Amino acid sequence: MRLSSRQIALIKQAVHDLVGAGADLRLFGSRTHDDVRGGDIDLWVSSPVTLANRVWLGAQLTARLQMTLGDQRIDVRLVDPATTLTAIDTVAQQQGIRLT
Numbered sequence: 001m002r003l004s005s006r007q008i009a010l011i012k013q014a015v016h017d018l019v020g021a022g023a024d025l026r027l028f029g030s031r032t033h034d035d036v037r038g039g040d041i042d043l044w045v046s047s048p049v050t051l052a053n054r055v056w057l058g059a060q061l062t063a064r065l066q067m068t069l070g071d072q073r074i075d076v077r078l079v080d081p082a083t084t085l086t087a088i089d090t091v092a093q094q095q096g097i098r099l100t
Helices: 005-018 054-069 087-095
Strands: 024-028 041-046 074-079
Touching: 005 024, 005 041, 005 054, 024 087, 041 054, 041 087, 054 074, 074 087
Parallel strands: 041 074
Antiparallel strands: 024 041
16 A cells, blocks of 8 residues: 555544544555556545535545645545445445545
8 A cells, every 4th residue: 555654544533533433444456556657646535414505525535635644636525324325336345445
């Protein structure tokens, strides 16, 4: 996994603060492979409770992570029980590395 322990701690804190302690947080995509270079940080965050404004909350989380981790590409897929899951959700669940 190509994230430092500091980066993981900052990501976990942001998810905890904005989505809640019960969120499932996973890193997926190219950053899970040690032998690949570059790539954005792909995060899959699942809330066990329905979120009032999931899209806005996802944007806030992305912005906070960009400010905290520096200007790099960060993609956040935020889902809750009301979200219709897609193929990317299946990939993240099956292949992602749990950070929580």
